[in-house]
Amino acid sequence: MLRTVRIMNASIRGKPIKLALKIPFYYFLVILLSVAFSYVVFNQISTNSAQNKINEASLQTLTSIQTNVEFMVGNVNNYSKMIFSDENLQNLLRQGNVYANLQTQSKVSLYLYNLMQAVPIIDSVYIFDNSGNLFSVGTEQSPTFTRANVQDAQWYSEAVAEQGKYILKLNGSGAFSEHADQNFVSFIRLIRDLDDTSPLGVLVINIKGEAFVKAYSELPNQNALAFAIMDEHNQMIAANATEEVPFALFEQALASEDQNRKPTLLQTTAGFFPLKSGSQSYTASVLSGGSYSWKFVSITPHNAIRTVNKSLVLLALALLIINGAVFFVTSFMISRSIIQPIHRLLRSMTKAKSGSFQKVPATRNSYEFQQLFIGYNNMIEQIDQLLKRIIEEQNTIRKAELNTLQAQIKPHFLYNTLDSITSLALSGLNDQVCDLLEALGGYYRASVSKGRDIITVGEEVEMVRNYLKIQKARYRDIFEVEYDVDESCCPYSIPKLVLQPLVENSLYHGIRSKGTKGTIRIRAHRSGGMLTISVADDGLGMAEEEIARIIASERNGQVQSFGLWGTLERLRIFYDDRSHFKIDSEPGKGTAITLFIPVGEEA
The missing domain is CATH 3.30.565.10 (Histidine kinase-like ATPase, C-terminal domain)
Incomplete structure (x- = not known):
């Protein structure tokens, strides 16, 4: 430490510092800066690595949830095909009035009731004929269709334009009364005649909101994850909030006034974006796309990343400090092996100032110094040849200039x-x-x-x-x-x-x-x-x-x-x-x- 103080004092006074002191001092500075820089870089790399792993895990979880939801919707799609393929329903709708034949209607009702018993995710089924008449089967808490005519529903034109393809609307886009304390998703498609494909009416299957909770309830460690399912209008379908990530944080991510993050959420197919609430920072993972453009969002607090990263960073810091101490001790040994041959070379160069060019015996303990001394000795031998060559070239230039002068005159x-x-x-x-x-x-x-x-x-x-x-x-x-x-x-x-x-x-x-x-x-x-x-x-x-x-x-x-x-x-x-x-x-x-x-x- 005293040696370091002396070096600093000599540097302040502008005096040259001996190499025997300078090498250990600079080793100490380099090691100190290297340890600090390595700690910062490693901490950042480790943090980024932990962040990437958590992001990948979140994205994999969202992919699993999306797969489960698509599988469930695919099953509902198959059930809808079974419904509108029913012969009794086809005959009833061909008459243009679902109430034209009560006996046939009764058979259809029984068929739909049995289907709902077998498929508990279905809350209710609504059938509209071309005259706007409504026929439904559901539970006692089923939502009520609130429009005077099915054509008044927001989704009617879209369902007709899809020509038989299904569409999904959260809570029926307001066409149904609100359900008790939970959302439902309306599966809507056009019913077409099996013989000539002409439109016979509209089929609406309301899927229970709890069915989408099951899409992630069976995933491993699902209670430690905070994620949400949203429709194409960023309305919440289902969410799994935790103590660190409350439900309100998803609403903040979707808030219309948050112009910095909402475009990212709306446009990204699969990616991540930062989120901040108070003093806490989060990373939101988003997965979108699919046939119905829903979004699957997961939010991870940054303290979870720091917890994963802390022990690894402390271990790396301890190893860096130990290695730095070892390097600092060995710097003294390295400096001695370097300085002694340099002193011999300096003594010879000092004599060369007075014109005494003496060769230095080459050292054999170091290949580099051996080559340096050999090069120094060769340099001394070549100085005389170089001077002669310079004189010869000067004579050549003067002769060429003389020829030019003669050509001028x-x-x-x-x-x-x-x-x-x-x-x-x-x-x-x-x-x-x-x-x-x-x-x-x-x-x-x-x-x-x-x-x-x-x-x-x-x-x-x-x-x-x-x-x-x-x-x-x-x-x-x-x-x-x-x-x-x-x-x-x-x-x-x-x-x-x-x-x-x-x-x-x-x-x-x-x-x-x-x-x-x-x-x-x-x-x-x-x-x-x-x-x-x-x-x-x-x-x-x-x-x-x-x-x-x-x-x-x-x-x-x-x-x-x-x-x-x-x-x-x-x-x-x-x-x-x-x-x-x-x-x-x-x-x-x-x-x-x-x-x-x-x-x-x-x-």
Whole structure:
């Protein structure tokens, strides 16, 4: 602890801290933060895991309840088919009046009564003929149909539109009187003639609310779960509330003014959403869908999740603290094995400041330190070689710059051009004198280019045009020039005086040496990500051995007339080996030099 205080005091005063103290101190901080962070993360992960397990269990329970309800409704559907398939009922409804034949009505009543005795979930059965007459069988507490005519019921149009498919309505959607202290569900469908499928009337089977309680009463641990069954209008059909989740909480989940949660409940097919009541938080699970769009909702309090999660989190925290203590003790042992080799290396580096480069014997107790000392010793050996290579590269750059300077000045070219201008002036050819002076000025203006080393392709081509215009005045019938320059290439930047030395070589060493009239072709276009510039002639040409000899001689400073190596070397240095070139030449057929320069990259 005292060591930690000393480290903190040294940090405050801005003094450097020894590694022997810093490593254990940072180990302590890292372990402390790691334990705290791991506890928070693990607690969150564990909570989420417990939440997911409870959610999955709730969803499985809701799925079981939904299955039981669908099975029960399916049975009622089968009973309804048995009812409207009864021959006596069919004959009675075909007459258009359920009271037309009392004897047949009596048989139907007996049949329905026996069915209700066998199926206790059915509270009452109502049969309406096409004339609106009502015939019913039920218990003494059965609800009473309160409408003057069956067509006045809210569900009548829907039942007719379904053409024989059943619909479910809680408490008959108000068409029946309220039942004593419990809900009931009205199973409604159209009765159709078995012979010609024409509508004969409407069948209503009221299912007892307690039947839906049985859908979950036989589930394991059902008393510990709080869930509810609701119809498509979010009206409560049945609910199983607990002490922690009162019945009112389901009403809160369905409250119309709760705009944040109700849309989730209405739209979700199967999922979860948070619920809060006072200081208590809950998670509501919802399962909806099916043929009648009912919803099955379960609500779980968060304290149940924390109870499941608490013991596991405390165990994880205890393990983290024990591991942290072990790591902190071992940090001192680790620091000693690291610091001693570093001290040896530091002593050697201190001597290196004064120019004494001494190798450090490689340690064998650690592979990493062994490789570090080997690398350090190799570095010392390579320093001298690196210095020599740097000097050589500097000489190369200076030589390339010298070649560029020589290509810029060329006094004999200026003298020869001035002689040509003098001859033209003495001959009275003033227009040609003006053109030649303008070309000469444009050439040297572009060559100087305000001290810039980088110019555009358009400026370089224009300088070559002026150069060849001057040479054309001197050598009238020796050469012709063809330009094939893509205008889109003109804005790109390149090093200055790249084309002019190549054009000069084509004129002097290619065409003039051949002794016959020739053509110089200058092309520039873009291909992929490279700018392609070529200078070709149909002059004397060279063999591959001669090209290699010229480049080697220029590199060694033995030949100064071509300037080919200097131009190519400048491009290599300017673009850091990203540019390249190609020389195609054949004796007697000419030479083509193609430069490939990265597009959009300035030197």
